[in-house]
Amino acid sequence: MTTGFYWDERCFWHGGGNYALTLPVGGLVQPIFGGLPENPETKRRLLNLMRVTGLDRHLSMRGGEPATEAELARVHPRSYPSEFRSLSAQGGGELGLRAPFGQDGYEIAALSAGLARTALFDVLKGAVDNAYALSRPPGHHCLPEFPNGFCLLANISIAIEAALAEGLAERVAVVDWDVHHGNGTEAIFYDRSEVLTISVHQEHNYPLDTGDAEDRGAGAGLGTNMNIPLPPGTGHRGYLAAFDRLVLPALEDFRPDCIIVACGYDASAFDPLAQMMASADTYRCLTARVKEVAEDLCDGRLMLVHEGGYSEVYVPFCGHAALEALSNAPVTAPDPMADTVATRQPGPRHDRMIDELLSDLEDLFGNP
Numbered sequence: 001m002t003t004g005f006y007w008d009e010r011c012f013w014h015g016g017g018n019y020a021l022t023l024p025v026g027g028l029v030q031p032i033f034g035g036l037p038e039n040p041e042t043k044r045r046l047l048n049l050m051r052v053t054g055l056d057r058h059l060s061m062r063g064g065e066p067a068t069e070a071e072l073a074r075v076h077p078r079s080y081p082s083e084f085r086s087l088s089a090q091g092g093g094e095l096g097l098r099a100p101f102g103q104d105g106y107e108i109a110a111l112s113a114g115l116a117r118t119a120l121f122d123v124l125k126g127a128v129d130n131a132y133a134l135s136r137p138p139g140h141h142c143l144p145e146f147p148n149g150f151c152l153l154a155n156i157s158i159a160i161e162a163a164l165a166e167g168l169a170e171r172v173a174v175v176d177w178d179v180h181h182g183n184g185t186e187a188i189f190y191d192r193s194e195v196l197t198i199s200v201h202q203e204h205n206y207p208l209d210t211g212d213a214e215d216r217g218a219g220a221g222l223g224t225n226m227n228i229p230l231p232p233g234t235g236h237r238g239y240l241a242a243f244d245r246l247v248l249p250a251l252e253d254f255r256p257d258c259i260i261v262a263c264g265y266d267a268s269a270f271d272p273l274a275q276m277m278a279s280a281d282t283y284r285c286l287t288a289r290v291k292e293v294a295e296d297l298c299d300g301r302l303m304l305v306h307e308g309g310y311s312e313v314y315v316p317f318c319g320h321a322a323l324e325a326l327s328n329a330p331v332t333a334p335d336p337m338a339d340t341v342a343t344r345q346p347g348p349r350h351d352r353m354i355d356e357l358l359s360d361l362e363d364l365f366g367n368p
Helices: 010-014 040-051 068-075 080-088 107-124 154-163 183-186 235-254 280-298 313-328 338-343 349-365
Strands: 001-005 060-062 092-094 100-102 130-135 173-176 196-204 225-230 258-263 302-306
Touching: 001 107, 001 183, 001 313, 040 313, 060 107, 068 107, 068 313, 080 092, 080 100, 080 107, 080 130, 080 258, 092 280, 100 107, 107 130, 107 154, 107 258, 107 302, 130 313, 154 173, 154 183, 154 258, 173 235, 183 302, 196 235, 225 235, 225 349, 235 280, 235 349, 258 280, 280 302, 280 313, 302 313
Parallel strands: 001 060, 001 130, 130 302, 173 196, 173 258, 196 225, 258 302
Antiparallel strands: 092 100
């Protein structure tokens, strides 16, 4: 088995504006070291951990070319990349909400999208069995004309549209397990029947006004959008139950030509932007489940695209665990916080509440 790992040093060089967590600095908001939670360290430390354990030697380490203007234009109106490019050349700024960028921000964002596109093409053409794109900046919140939530271009959507245009796939499924609702991907394909979008997220975390379970798509896309909003503290068992009862059956019904995971690690127990209590082993198990269903449905054609995750210490262990499952590599990075996370998991009463919620969602999704 060959797992392609797509990355570029330049993606680590993307920089945001003067923020303290998610608040612009000024007034009573004092600057902090590091600024935005979306910074290069989470992903750089994942790559470093892979090198220390030797996992990188079991992967096909690859790069990619930036997404072209024509590829961007399939998702974004030409006015948006044009404005983005112009402001980037002037030293950077902000065109949307919580999505600042610095000098060369446009070029780096196009490269980030290009890594996702290259990885998807290689999977669909059989150059690799499956793939992981270490894309930065992330993309799943980006709307066609409005970047937000640290996302500047719609990386996954750009890759999908390119694959559809080239005739490499006809039906694509996106599973978004980032803790925040994948509103950008949802909006782009909301009325499309050839793309199934599934988002498993903390309810009303970000954005505050999207991600409701009742939002099922529209027109030709009715029934091909699935939102699974979970309450804070869902935990390891709850995440696996949501996948087993809702996500995997939806994939089996849709029967895609390939599966793409919007792979955020911000549902982890140590993330500063969420409260979901997942562990590194949660991501290992989720990856194993989606890999198994990909093998059953679409000859294993699977790509993970890195999205959020803001614990600089813990994201590397979550990402390493996902890559272990994706590649079947005989290399591990034992989770140093495994016992602590296990102790903090919710108890039986909370689990019963999650089971009741999932039963309600099963009833809802049975009737698009």
